[in-house]
Each structure stands twice: as structure tokens, then as C-alpha cells.
Amino acid sequence: MLDRTTKLVSYQTYIDGKWVDAASGKTLQSSDPYTGEPWALIPECDKTDVDRAVEAASRAFDSGPWPQMTPTARGQAMRRIAQLIEKQAQHLGEIEVRDNGKLISEMAAQTRYMPEWFYYYGGLADKVQGAVVPVDRPEHFNYILKEPVGVCGFIIPWNSPLMLTAWKLAPALAAGCTVVIKPSEFTSASLLEFMKLVIEPAELPPGVVNVVTGYGPVVGEALVTHPKVAKIAFTGGSVTGARVNELAAKSFKKVSLELGGKSPNIVFDDCNLDDAVSGAVSGIFAATGQTCIAGSRLLLQESIHDKFVEKLVAMAKTARLGDPGLADTQVGPVTTPAQYQKILSYIDIAKGEGANCVLGGGPAGQEEGGGKYFVKPTIFTGVDNKMRIAQEEVFGPVLSVIKFKDEDDAVRIANDIAYGLGAGVWTQSVKRAHTMARRIKAGTVWVNTYRAVSFLMPFGGYKASGLGRENGMEAIEGYLQSKSVWINNGPAGGNPFVMKTAS
Ligand code: NAD
Numbered sequence: 065m066l067d068r069t070t071k072l073v074s075y076q077t078y079i080d081g082k083w084v085d086a087a088s089g090k091t092l093q094s095s096d097p098y099t100g101e102p103w104a105l106i107p108e109c110d111k112t113d114v115d116r117a118v119e120a121a122s123r124a125f126d127s128g129p130w131p132q133m134t135p136t137a138r139g140q141a142m143r144r145i146a147q148l149i150e151k152q153a154q155h156l157g158e159i160e161v162r163d164n165g166k167l168i169s170e171m172a173a174q175t176r177y178m179p180e181w182f183y184y185y186g187g188l189a190d191k192v193q194g195a196v197v198p199v200d201r202p203e204h205f206n207y208i209l210k211e212p213v214g215v216c217g218f219i220i221p222w223n224s225p226l227m228l229t230a231w232k233l234a235p236a237l238a239a240g241c242t243v244v245i246k247p248s249e250f251t252s253a254s255l256l257e258f259m260k261l262v263i264e265p266a267e268l269p270p271g272v273v274n275v276v277t278g279y280g281p282v283v284g285e286a287l288v289t290h291p292k293v294a295k296i297a298f299t300g301g302s303v304t305g306a307r308v309n310e311l312a313a314k315s316f317k318k319v320s321l322e323l324g325g326k327s328p329n330i331v332f333d334d335c336n337l338d339d340a341v342s343g344a345v346s347g348i349f350a351a352t353g354q355t356c357i358a359g360s361r362l363l364l365q366e367s368i369h370d371k372f373v374e375k376l377v378a379m380a381k382t383a384r385l386g387d388p389g390l391a392d393t394q395v396g397p398v399t400t401p402a403q404y405q406k407i408l409s410y411i412d413i414a415k416g417e418g419a420n421c422v423l424g425g426g427p428a429g430q431e432e433g434g435g436k437y438f439v440k441p442t443i444f445t446g447v448d449n450k451m452r453i454a455q456e457e458v459f460g461p462v463l464s465v466i467k468f469k470d471e472d473d474a475v476r477i478a479n480d481i482a483y484g485l486g487a488g489v490w491t492q493s494v495k496r497a498h499t500m501a502r503r504i505k506a507g508t509v510w511v512n513t514y515r516a517v518s519f520l521m522p523f524g525g526y527k528a529s530g531l532g533r534e535n536g537m538e539a540i541e542g543y544l545q546s547k548s549v550w551i552n553n554g555p556a557g558g559n560p561f562v563m564k565t566a567s
Pocket residue numbers: 219220221222223224228246247248249278279280281283284285288299300301302304305307308321322323324325355356357457459485525529530
């Protein structure tokens with residue numbers, strides 16, 4: 065059972081290796097989504113605090129022990145981080161359940177897996193190699209150095225605060241960058257606990273990892289526009305992402321964006337039906353649908369449509385709503401009151417568009433195991449891909465079921481959308497599996513599985529779902545830049561008024 069002591073917990077934030085309040089002294093309240101009551105006080109930082117944090121990160125990047133450390137030593141520090149996460153996994157998970165309403169079963173799995181990011185990128189730190197180039201000039205020795213980009217600003221959403229931070233922090237530290245992290249104003253607590261229980265005891269030099277808590281338009285924009293920040297790694301909604309990209313462009317920052325989705329989960333009549341039903345459920349009702357990779361458009365082949373819907377409704381009906389702190393709860397609360405209202409308004413939109421509600425379709429009260437911010441698992445059939453309920457991200461437990469005829473039809477519907485984050489394909493045909501994987505425009509295609517992630521596999525979006533990739537070998541490239549070095553061992557020679565080309 066989760067400790068739900070009513071006394072407000074007061075947090076400080078972590079800048080330059082010290083625990084501090086916001087310069088203004090202001091705080092904001094963070095709520096427990098299950099009770100709807102405030103449980104923590106978080107520093108409400110502003111531009112002054114961002115300046116302090118970026119200055120600290122900038123000093124740590126330019127001087128002091130961090131830039132002096134060998135990549136091997138950085139890797140060792142990252143292995144200390146991994147071991148500390150292993151020790152604190154349960155507690156970190158519980159804090160996120162309290163602050164975000166995520167299920168303890170999901171958080172236990174996430175925090176148990178999180179050390180792998182620090183082992184993997186810690187191991188990669190001293191495998192970053194430049195190159196020697198056989199340049200087309202006599203007596204030259206040319207090489208390429210791989211250097212860290214500098215101070216990185218991370219902007220994190222509320223739906224998976226720790227995991228999405230780890231995806232950025234591990235490659236950034238391995239590359240030799242220093243960072244300033246801005247968590248969501250709704251879910252800052254787990255990151256602050258992570259700083260206290262993991263980063264501080266891991267004894268990184270001061271200023272290498274800093275946190276600035278507070279509101280997006282204040283703290284987020286100050287970070288995105290700060291002249292000493294070299295790169296912004298953002299995860300969040302596509303509208304905010306576009307704004308961040310625009311602001312960052314003014315000072316030519318490097319930007320990576322992990323944005324929203326409206327992912328198709330495509331079921332062919334040659335699938336294993338029970339697996340596919342379970343995959344459809346995990347696509348939309350896991351994490352209460354509050355996941356960027358939600359399989360929120362279920363594309364069903366005509367021939368199995370009715371039978372599939374029947375099985376799906378039967379399974380979804382049994383979902384246990386309740387306290388996210390209990391191990392057997394399957395659907396928890398919506399994280400914020402605004403998100404709760406947004407989900408309900410999309411249910412109304414779908415009904416208004418003529419979609420057919422075959423399950424749920426409104427708030428879930430206490431008699432259904434729910435409470436203040438619970439939405440019933442909801443399924444709409446008869447959805448046309450042109451409807452708003454098919455095109456717009458709901459970010460809640462609301463599924464749109466769309467019929468298709470054949471493979472071409474499935475591909476057309478799957479790709480007829482602004483987003484391109486994930487896709488599921490359910491089939492027993494090897495040929496169809498590979499064909500569909502190539503034809504779908506999305507950063508990830510899962511065949512006969514859904515919502516699987518790994519530190520080893522690149523993750524990111526096509527189209528409006530983002531820019532750049534996290535995870536896997538290539539993610540570290542986002543935190544590095546190349547420097548070309550020319551060493552001439554011969555006479556300078558040539559006409560000094562003309563560019564030195566080869567011929
Ligand atoms: P959001 O875009 O509202 O906020 C994300 C972060 O940006 C928060 O920290 C917020 O404070 C900050 N922010 C808000 N306005 C800002 C501004 N003007 N300048 C700078 N920063 C600002 O998103 P959210 O509601 O917290 O998260 C849900 C969204 O995140 C969904 O759309 C979801 O699909 C997306 N998401 C994407 C991925 C992915 O990896 N692709 C993962 C998780 C969530």
C-alpha cells in the first residue's frame with residue numbers, strides 16, 4: 065500500500081550541486097491524481113533560476129573536473145548511477161505513482177529497467193571514436209574529433225517523467241555534455257528524488273546535472289532561448305514542440321523532438337486472435353491511454369471485425385480500475401484535471417461525429433472502482449479515419465475502431481494522418497509482416513507485439529511525431545558534433561589569394 069500521508073512534502077531543486085529554493089521563494093503544488101489532493105510543494109522557478117542553472121552547467125562544461133575526465137571515467141560514473149537506481153528503484157517508482165497516478169506495476173517494471181540505459185551508454189562513452197581521413201593533399205594529416213555539443217536543456221512531459229529523462233540523460237552524459245532538466249509542473253517529484261538518491265550520491269561534479277522546476281512558458285521558454293544552451297531535447301505535445309522548435313531556431317540550437325501520436329494498431333484476419341485482442345488492449349488501456357505510442361486507432365479487417373470487437377469488449381470490460389498503488393490495478397486515474405476534461409470532451413466529439421460507443425463513454429465513479437479523475441475504458445466502432453476522433457491525439461483510454469478491406473486499404477488508412485510515431489501489425493504471415501513494416505510511415509513498427517521499448521532500439525517519430533531518435537547507438541550522435549582538424553606538415557605554398565583546393 066502506498067504511503068498517502070496527508071502532510072505536504074516540501075521539495076527543493078538542485079542547481080550547481082546544491083539544494084535550493086526558487087530565487088523568488090515561490091512554490092507550486094503538485095497533486096496526487098488518485099485523491100485529487102495536493103501532496104507536494106515544488107519550487108516555482110523562473111528565468112533567474114534558469115540563468116543560475118545554465119551558468120552552472122556552462123562552467124561545468126568549460127572548466128572543472130567534467131571536461132578533464134576521460135570518457136572511461138565518465139562511463140564509471142554512469143555505472144555508479146545505474147547501481148544507485150537499482151537500489152532505489154522501488155522508492156522512485158512509488159513516488160511517480162503518487163505524483164502521476166501511474167500504476168505501481170508499470171513503474172516497478174520501468175524503474176527496474178532504467179539502469180540499463182546508464183550501463184549501455186556508460187559502456188558506449190569510451191567507444192566514441194573520431195576518424196583519420198586520407199585527405200587529398202600531400203603531407204597533410206587530417207582527422208575528425210567528436211566533441212560534446214555543450215549545455216543541453218531537457219524538457220520532459222508528465223506521462224513518464226523518469227524514463228523519458230533517462231533516455232536523454234544517459235547519452236548526454238556519455239557524450240560529455242552537461243544538462244539542465246525542466247520536468248513537467250505536474251510531475252516534478254520523482255526527478256527531484258532521483259537527484260537526491262542517485263545523482264548526488266553518484267558524485268558527479270557540481271553543475272553537470274541541474275534541475276529547474278516550474279511552468280512551461282516561464283522556465284521552458286527561458287531554457288529554450290538561453291544563449292548558452294547548445295541543444296534542446298524535448299518530449300511533449302506537437303503544438304508545444306513546434307513552439308520550442310521555432311524559439312530554438314532563433315539561436316540555432318540543435319533540437320530533438322519526441323512528440324505526439326495517433327498510432328494504428330492493424331489486425332489482419334490471419335492473426336492469432338487472442339494475442340491481437342491482448343495487443344489491442346495494451347495499445348490503448350495501458351497507462352490509462354496516456355502514452356505517446358498509444359495504439360489509439362484500431363484497424364480491423366472486415367472479415368473479423370464483429371468477432372474481434374466482441375472479444376475486445378469482453379476483455380476491456382474486466383479491466384480493474386482503482387488505486388494505482390495496488391499491484392493488481394489495471395487502469396488508474398488521469399494525471400491532470402485538464403487532461404481529464406480533454407478526454408471527456410473527445411468522447412463527446414466522437415459521439416457528435418456519429419461514432420458508435422460500444423464500451424464506456426464517460427467518467428468512472430467510485431462504484432466502478434474509479435474516483436475523481438477516472439475515465440471508463442471507452443471503445444468507439446464505426447469510426448471513419450477522417451473524423452477528429454481518428455485524427456487527433458486524445459491521450460486517454462479511448463479507442464477508435466476503423467474497418468479495412470485489404471492490405472492496400474490498411475496502409476492507406478494507417479498513413480493518412482499527420483503523425484507517425486508507432487504502429488502495430490497482427491498477422492501470422494511472414495511476408496505480410498515485412499511488407500507492412502516497410503509500407504507504414506512510422507518510427508517504430510511492432511509485429512505481433514505492442515508498446516515494447518528498449519535502450520537498444522532507436523525511438524522517435526516520422527512526420528509530426530518528431531525530429532531525431534532516442535535510444536540505440538545513434539542517440540549519442542545527437543549530443544556530439546564533429547570537428548575537422550587539418551595538419552599541414554609541408555610548406556604552406558600556393559597562391560594566398562585563392563582557396564586551397566586540391567587541384
Ligand atoms: P506538453 O507539450 O504540454 O508539455 C511538455 C513539457 O513542455 C512540459 O514540461 C511543459 O511544462 C513544457 N512546456 C509547455 N509550454 C512550453 C513552452 N512554451 N516552452 C517550453 N516548454 C514548454 O506535453 P504534456 O502534456 O506534458 O505531455 C503529453 C504529450 O507528450 C503528448 O502529446 C504525448 O504524445 C507527448 N509524448 C511524446 C513522447 C515521445 O517520446 N514521442 C513521449 C511521451 C509523451
